[in-house]
Amino acid sequence: MTRRRWIVAAAAFLAAPVLAGCAAGFDANTNKPYHPNEAAVLIEQGAYGSRGIQIPQAFILGPDSGAQIAWRGSVPVYLNILNTGGAADTLQSVSAGSMGEVKLKAPIQLPSNELVNTGKPEPQIMLEGVSKSLRGGESIRLDLQFANAGTISLNVPVVTRSREFKDYPPAPNATAAPTPSASPSPTASEEAH
Numbered sequence: 001m002t003r004r005r006w007i008v009a010a011a012a013f014l015a016a017p018v019l020a021g022c023a024a025g026f027d028a029n030t031n032k033p034y035h036p037n038e039a040a041v042l043i044e045q046g047a048y049g050s051r052g053i054q055i056p057q058a059f060i061l062g063p064d065s066g067a068q069i070a071w072r073g074s075v076p077v078y079l080n081i082l083n084t085g086g087a088a089d090t091l092q093s094v095s096a097g098s099m100g101e102v103k104l105k106a107p108i109q110l111p112s113n114e115l116v117n118t119g120k121p122e123p124q125i126m127l128e129g130v131s132k133s134l135r136g137g138e139s140i141r142l143d144l145q146f147a148n149a150g151t152i153s154l155n156v157p158v159v160t161r162s163r164e165f166k167d168y169p170p171a172p173n174a175t176a177a178p179t180p181s182a183s184p185s186p187t188a189s190e191e192a193h
Helices: 003-022 188-192
Strands: 053-061 067-069 074-083 089-095 101-104 108-110 115-117 125-128 139-146 150-159 174-176
Touching (some): 074 089
Antiparallel strands (some): 053 074, 074 115, 074 125, 101 125, 139 150
């Protein structure tokens, strides 16, 4: 084989993966938008879910970007819960240890194989009297008490009300973070006095 044929063969060999990628068309997985989400998912011992309860999304809605939830403030807790245990179950209570008191408007009924969103049409779970101010990025351990599944613990992130969370109603008691002010430094003539 001549040198020219080797170059053509090598170019064809190297171009094959690129051309094969074009054959996937406009419906390829790589053509779909991907939006990473900070919300937690219940994974226990390497498996998705625990004792027939799956939580595909869990987050605590914090303040707008640059703001904070004041000490002793309140924040809504959003959970998507799927009961795959066969029989109906009920979320009876939630606790957050020393981070504050969690209040449910009422026990949350979880029919079998039906996704329940605890935040729609309005939040059913509120963490009240938070023990420290929250800016977003923190995680709070919640213990969920179910009638049949028992207690399931989950570290739930506090997310700021931005990006995919921007359309949620603002958290009560959110205050703007203090803006740093420039303090004038003394000049050499002021320091001499």
